[in-house]
Amino acid sequence: MSTPTWDGVVPMTRSRYLYLADLAGDNLLVSRPIAHNVNMPYDGDEEKAVYVVANRDGLACYAGQTRPSRSWTGAAGIRLKQHLAERSKRDEWDTFWVLPLKWSTKPAIIDWYERTVATRLMLPLRHHRGGTVI
Amino acid sequence: MTVNSVTVAANTADDPRDNLEAEAAEAPLQLIPVATATTTDGTPTLRVIDPRSAAKAAAALDGLAGVDLDEDTLRRLAMSCVEANGFHVTRHRAGTGWLSIIDTRQFVTLFTLTPSNDRLGDQLIYAADPSFDAKTVKDGRRIGHIAVPMPESDGTHAKLVYTASKDTLLEATDRNCQAVRKDNPQHDIGPDIIHRSLTTVFTNLRYVGGLNDLEQVSVDGNSRLASAYAQIKVDPNWLPQRLRKQYQDQDQRPTLLPSMLMSCDLNERRDLTRKIIKANEDRLALPPRATLKDLKERNAAVCALNALTAPVQVIVGYEDDDPGSYGMSRFASAVRSLLVRMNVGVKTFDTGAQNAVIAEEIVLAAQQTGHFGYDEVELLIGREDVSEVMKAYGLDPDLRDLRAMMVVYFCAQNSSKLNKAMREKFGKRKVMLPHRSAVASELVLRSYGAVLSPYELERARTALNSGCIWQSLVDQPWQARKVNDDRSVDAVLKRALRELNPVGEKEVVTGEPGSHARLLGVLGMVALVVGGGLTSPKGSSEKEVGDLIDRSSVASIVEKLTSFPWGLRMLAENIKRNRAGIPLLGIQVPDGTTDIETFDDPTASVTARDARLRHAVRVAVQGSAGKTAASDEENAFNELCSKILLADEAFQNYRVIRNQDPSPALLPFHQTDGPIKKLEAMAKALNRMTAEDDEQ
Structure with a gap:
């Protein structure tokens, strides 16, 4: 067996989600403290979001943001699909948690929030050089 | 009846229920005999005890030392047993005396869950809320998630008394059952006993309206009991005629619910029990066939029978340490202390609900030492309508902030009796402000369960819990006052301003916040939060x-805020606005200035209002910082995390290089002890700054 590419330190749990959601303050669209399976259809209604992916061990292994220039509902799900084109992600990613943000959230705040979420989850820096925009 | 029950059982077995149960159905389950009774061919069976043996057993129980129950209750106890013999009494220490237990x-099926919904204490609607009636009565019935009044002692026997409407008690018990079934399922019950x-x-x-029911309720083990009920499916035809209708409309056979049982009398419940036993034993008596469907049905029958009986400790008596002064009056609190000790640790008791229970315990303990009177x-507890008490204090019962003022006033009292109660219940050596705040915030919020949305309630809870x-509310004198209308708010404001004694056009403060400023602060804080x-x-x-x-x-x-004239005026204005239900007046510092001004923008979000107010307070107290960033603290923590990650990357690099050596030697002690000590010191210090994980 090869060593996993997507490793993590802390488990994603409901209470950790709530802690992260709290950091977003009023920018949070709605609190959705549930894990979505990456392979199941996703029906979120957010247009901007920061999301956290958990690997098969339940550990947070990736955090990303999505703020499309046009408004798409379920933006996090769309971004996730794009990620899953990569084989290692398909193999090891298991669930994702969405922190939906209001459409009015400023890009600077989303950047700050993504960075904060990633560092608080002790996620490696290399995945977070430069913004991720679809 | 057998044929009928088998077809219905088949339907339930085909349910696409969760995987755990589907897996369990793969292997045949074992029926575990729990009684000595057998059928004519020697198969173990269950029998509901006959009334004559029960009467004999009840008489035997009555003769035991430490048993303190009336005849009817003892008979009911015996009638509910699987085998009524070999009773003996043991004594358990609880609170202020000894409980006798058999x-x-x-x-x-012959007892039920507790109606007390303390575990859900932070989501309940309390009668202390002035809009309680408006929110909870529909078509003349009490509905909704209502806080059940605390059980009281019966006074003469070792029994509790719940006083509430029947709908409230049934609904509360059902909700408890469903909540613990969901939060704390016991998957081994059914496959095992x-x-x-x-x-x-x-x-x-x-029940309000004059009716009385004797019931045996579980104090501890509600999760086990709820999981046992979940294994037992009931054919509506087994119920008394009057109850069938409401369960017949469902397409599946309903599982046992407390309300189903509590609507039946003891004889009807014994009948129901017989029918459950018969249907399931009949199903098991059919010759086995090698189909999956047959196996699933047999397993369902085994689960129902395994779950049908439970080992039970029944509290049958109580002996107070001071029987002369208290008799049986402290029985309820003894049982309660047993319950709290057993259940607070369960993970589903959220901090809010836990504080709610502790808060009540503290209030009651302080009552027992004579610190608080009945009113x-x-x-404080707010489980019953408080309007009479409020009126007795001269307070308008419709103004929630006045009850909050009283709660804060009582919780801030620096009295040795109250402090002792807080120390004991929190298990701390010293009472600190956070303890007082935790108690006060839960009790204050009981006035708001029906008016605030769950989100708003949670926001208010977090805010108040922060302190x-x-x-100075604890050390300095102040008084709760009758601030029943806008005029009295203005009067308090006037006096509070006089205490600050501002001079000149710039309002340079020459005094200090006094008792009126503190009073205005408490009311204003509630309005703002x-x-x-x-x-x-x-x-x-x-x-x-x-x-x-x-x-x-x-x-x-x-x-x-109370140390600035503008702060006092803003607090007073918002007390009035919050009472009138109109959007609050905000405070802000315009960009590039240090001037404090009010703003009146109903569309401003809560976070924006909060941030501007906090900014204004900071500017007023410390002057402007003139930096654009998230808080220093949050950003410094982010910085720390990324440096740790960098260190980790460096460590991984080092490891790769070290592992290029086919058999690396152990590192000299003096090479690694420095970094190890540093890392350990950091981890230790971080741990000290960290709250406990409440999920564990």
Whole structure:
């Protein structure tokens, strides 16, 4: 067996989600403290979001943001699909948690929030050089 | 009937239920015999005890020392047993005396869960809320998630008394059952029997309207009991005629629910029990066939029978340490202390609900030592209508902030009796402001369960829990007053301003906040927190104002507000606005200035209002920082995390290089002890700064 590419330190749990959601303050669209399976259809209604992916061990292994220039509902799900084109992600990613943000959230705040979420989850820096925009 | 029950059982077995149960159905389950009774061919069976043996057993029980129950109750106890013999009494220490307990095995259908919904204490609607009636009565019935009044002692026997409407008690019990079934399912019950004893107590359910029911309820083991009920499916035809209708409309056979049982009398429940036994034993008596469907049905029958009985500890007596003065009056609190000790640790008891229970315990303990009187306790606990008590204090019962004022006033009292109660219940050596705040915030929020949305309630809880009592409320004198209308708010404001004694056009403060400032602060704090003008600060709050903000507790913010004339005026205005239900007046510092001005913008979000207010407080207290960033603290923590990650990367690099050596030697002690000590010191210090994980 090869060593996993997507490793993590802390488990994603409901209470950790709530802690992260709290950091977003009023920018949070709605609190959705549930894990979505990456392979199941996703029906979120957010247009901007920061999301956290958990690997098969339940550990947070990736955090990303999505703020499309046009408004798409379920933006996090769309971004996730794009990620899953990569084989290692398909193999090891298991669930994702969405922190939906209001459409009015400023890009600077989303950047700050993504960075904060990633560092608080002790996620490696290399995945977070430069913004991720679809 | 057998044929009928088999077809219905087949339907349930085909249910696409969760995987756990589907897996369980793969292997044949074993029926575990729990009684000595057998059928004619020697198969173990269950029998509901006959009334004559029960009467004999009841008489035997009555003769035991330590048993303190009336004849009817003892007969009911015996009628609920699987085998009524071999009773003996053991004594258990609880609170202020000794509880007598007997061990036996009973049918789970013949007792039920507790109606006390303390575990859900932070989501309940309390009668202390002035809109309680408006929110909870529909078509003449009480509905909704209502806080059941605390059980009282029966006074003469070792029994509890619940007084509430029948609908409330039935609904509360059902909700408890569903909540623990969901939060704390016991998957081994059914495939196996219940191993650990449930603790139960006899209870008079005194329904509003004059009817009385004797019931045996579980004090501990509600999760096990709910999981046992989940294994037992009931054919509506087994129920008395009057109850069939409401369960017949469902397409599946309903599982056992407390309300189903509590609507039947004891004989009807014994009948139901017989029918459950018969249907399931008949199913098992059919010759086995090698189909999956047959296996699933057999397993369902085994699960139902395994779950049908439980080992039970029944509380049958109580002996107070001071029987002369108290008799049986402290029985309820003894049982309660047993319950709290057993259940607070369960993970589903959220901090809010836990504080709610502890708060009540403290109030009751302080009552027992004579610190609080009856009226004060009723006002603080708020499980019953408090309007009479409020009126007795001369307070308008419709104004929620006045009850909050009283709660804060009582919780801030620096009295040795109250402090002792707090120390004991929190298990701390010293009472600190956070303890007082935790108690006060839960009790204050009981006035708001029906008016605030769950989200708003949670926001208010977080804000108040951050601290809602400041030091001078405890050390300095102040009084709760009858602030029943806008005129009295203005009068308090006038006096509070006089205490500050501002001089000149710039209002240079020459005095100090006094008792009126403190009173205005308490009322204003409630208005700001409930009205959405002040909350716990968010990570993005600094972005909102482009400057640093004051991130201290709401109590500390309000305390600072009371030291400025503009702060007092803003508090007074918002007390009035919150009472009138109109959007609050905000405070802000315009960009590039240090001037404090009010703003009246109903569309401003809660976070924005909070950030601007905190910013204004910071500017007023410390002057402007003129930096644009999230808070120094949040950003410094981010910085720390990324440096740790960098260190980790460096460590991984080092490891790769080290592992290129086919057999690396151990490193010299003096090479690694420095880094190890540094890392350990950091971990230790971080741990000290960290709250406990409440999920564990």
